[in-house]
Amino acid sequence: MPTSPSPGKPNRLTLYILIALAAGIGLGFLLNGAYVREDNARVAAAEISVGNARAAMEAFRDTAVADYRQAVAAYGVAAKELKAAVDGRDGKLEPFSLMADIFLRLIKMIIAPLVFSTLVVGVAKLGDIKSVGRIGGKTLLWFLAASLLSLLLGMMLVNFFKPGMHMHLPLPDAHAAAGIEKSAFTLKHFLYHVFPASIFEAMAQNEILQIVVFSLFFGVATAAIGEQGRVVIHAFDAISHVILKVTSAVMKLAPVAVFGAMTAVIAKQGVGILKTYSLFIGEFYGGLLLLWLCLIAAGGVFIGKRVLTLMRHIREPATLAFSTSSSEAAFPKLMMELERFGCPGRIVSFVLPLGYSFNLDGSMMYMTFASLFIAQSYGIHLDIATQLSMLLVLMLTSKGIAGVPRASLVVIAGTLAGFSIPEAGVALLLGIDPLLDMGRSATNVVGNSIATAVVSKWEGKHASSAI
Secondary structure (H helix, E strand, O other): OOOOOOOOOOOHHHHHHHHHHHHHHHHHHHHHHHOOOOHHHHHHHHHHHHHHHHHHHHOOOOOOOHHHHHHHHHHHHHHHHHHHHHHHHHHHOOOHHHHHHHHHHHHHHHHHHHHHHHHHHHHHHHHOHHHHHHHHHHHHHHHHHHHHHHHHHOOOHHHOOOOOOOOOOOOOOOOOOOOOOOOOHHHHHHHHHHHHOOHHHHHHHHOHHHHHHHHHHHHHHHHHOOOOHHHHHHHHHHHHHHHHHHHHHHHHHHHHHHHHHHHHHHHHHOHHHHHHHHHHHHHHHHHHHHHHHHHHHHHHHOOOOOHHHHHHHOOHHHHHHHHOOHHHHHHHHHHHHHHHHOHHHHHHHHHHHHHHHHHHHHHHHHHHHHHHHHHHHOOOOHHHHHHHHHHHHHHHHOOOOOOOOHHHHHHOOOOOOOOOOOHHEEEEEEEHHHHHHHHHHHHHHHHHHHHHHHHHHOOOOEEEEEE
16 A cells, blocks of 8 residues: 655655644634624624524514514514625635635545445455454444543543533523534434445445445455455555545645635634633643543553554644544545554554544544533533433444534534433534534544554554564
8 A cells, every 4th residue: 555755755744734724823813803804793793683583582472463473574684684794704705715625525535435445455355254353343342442431531521620500591492493403313313324225325425334334245245256356356456546646636735725724714713712612612622632642541552652653643634634624634644644654454444434433532522522511501400320321322323423524513413402401502512613623533533543553453463563
């Protein structure tokens, strides 16, 4: 698979991404204070008008009176004004947003064929169902342990810090919504999400979990037909090399994408959002740092001091995931860096795609942290047993969640209703979600990297004699 860069030519992409990140933040602050200042003020005023109109509408007990119809009309006018204000601001910042959007679209273009080709080759080279089951069992065991660690750590920290207690928000109207489509958990919905009706539909929609399921069947069947399957393996191996070559070209656009994404986010949010939610943001990132230390320590138990070498290898994909708020953006580069670290290609091809469906440690911690923060904000007390029940629900509903921005909010919105927590509370997080998404995306990369290295060690097939 990919070869290591020559010692005399260090990869400078990480440096360029960090420079682009700093430049984007700087330009974003300038634009926030000048270019879109009036637009931001208009958006803020429109949000207040919408809130007042909604409150006036909800105050009526008799919805048949003329005054109620006038309140509904006023709400409609305010909502249109808010949409116009947001559209106007976003239109001014569209050139910067397009930089990130185009890059993410190119990455999405690569993900499905890369996962399919590499996983088929990885499974086929494992040889038989027994090998697939053995490695799959070890992989899922690590994923389960890491997921429980993330969820429990998030629960303990949010109970210790109590970031929502100072909000003192009144309970909203039962019909108020956050504008996030809920993802209700049912066994039927879960199974439909796991097993694809069409592999082409799954690839078109980048449903990684469904692609993984089909690839497992395809890879095992390819290994089972013996000599004829070798032709398929060689073909898919060549395809994966071609896609990785495409990836190298796409990755050169990463600094441009990071610059555009950060400029747009900071221009819209400014420093105000950081001041308002500084306590929650600081505590959440402190929790992520603690989770990193726990994951690194757990990895060190199995691969020793080389876990620090692994961290150096993945700093570029982790930085990319942080800057773009997308775990998917880092996937192709992460595969290459794990192989450069020494993990066998067939283990990387097997474990990493599974990790993107079953082992999003940062997203899991965020979902616990955010759900309990919303409950605290409304003064809703949840005992430990209820919180543990919520953790189990999140454990199930989060499987297969896309590694893209705002995907976690969909799961949170669907989980809150089952515990009598207002779904509208998700709106509390909409403004700062891009900032939080950066940290949890980078954590997802770290968690899956350590999982891949540990499974490689368990299999006794690590390329380095030091391990």
